[in-house]
Amino acid sequence: MKRFLFLVLIFQNVFSQEIPLNVQKIIKAYPGKVTGFKGNKIVFSDGSNLIYDDFKNKTKQEMLENPDIEDQFRFVYAKVNKNLIPKEDAGRIRNEAFFKKIYGNSKSEVESKMTEIIWCPKLVNQKIKVTTVNGIDIIVKKLSAELDNNPEFKKYINAIGGTFNWRKISGTNRLSMHSYGMTIDINVKNSNYWQWDCKCKNEEATLLYRNQIPLKLVSIFEKYGFIWGGNWKHYDTMHFEYRPELFL
Numbered sequence: 001m002k003r004f005l006f007l008v009l010i011f012q013n014v015f016s017q018e019i020p021l022n023v024q025k026i027i028k029a030y031p032g033k034v035t036g037f038k039g040n041k042i043v044f045s046d047g048s049n050l051i052y053d054d055f056k057n058k059t060k061q062e063m064l065e066n067p068d069i070e071d072q073f074r075f076v077y078a079k080v081n082k083n084l085i086p087k088e089d090a091g092r093i094r095n096e097a098f099f100k101k102i103y104g105n106s107k108s109e110v111e112s113k114m115t116e117i118i119w120c121p122k123l124v125n126q127k128i129k130v131t132t133v134n135g136i137d138i139i140v141k142k143l144s145a146e147l148d149n150n151p152e153f154k155k156y157i158n159a160i161g162g163t164f165n166w167r168k169i170s171g172t173n174r175l176s177m178h179s180y181g182m183t184i185d186i187n188v189k190n191s192n193y194w195q196w197d198c199k200c201k202n203e204e205a206t207l208l209y210r211n212q213i214p215l216k217l218v219s220i221f222e223k224y225g226f227i228w229g230g231n232w233k234h235y236d237t238m239h240f241e242y243r244p245e246l247f248l
């Protein structure tokens, strides 16, 4: 009998691997793109896979430069509130290979999945390009419609700074999240960016947090699954990127 129970336990271990909570979030956040989890690997709809956890201990700088998918969840993204003074960079750690699998492996592949929409037709009426992956174009249209009902937001959301741009983050070898068509920089004029303030690119620099963007505006973006760069210690208050897994 004991031996039988032992065999049952082995069987359960092999055939019903427990899926880590953060992997469950990824599967939920990218339906049709991420299909499962097998032996520490995230499985994608094309049958390919990526290692989830490399089991390496990393400094913050190493995590920025060479994170595994598990590291993306290292800091918990908390929705904005009036006492906001961000102490970490939740969401700023990204595994490039993962996002290439979701949105496209090259400029032309990402572009082939993009469509044009009208950003805030009443207040701004600007054409922008966004990805259609996981219905993000539909999500951005809804976000835009809600922002468009707030005339007081006009100076922040008009002449938006940038959407799609396949490029490296300046001063690094890492691909910008603007390369995937799911990231929006709103108006630059009313924004703050840590590198402009410290006039440096040194991650270790002492920073004094600054922000002019109304938190009500930020909350609308968050409602649609966008994290905000103003919620980072290394603040970038014009920057919003679609990262639904961090809200689940």
Ligand SMILES: [Zn+2]
Pocket: 178, 183, 184, 185, 238, 239, 240
């Ligand atoms: Zn940006």
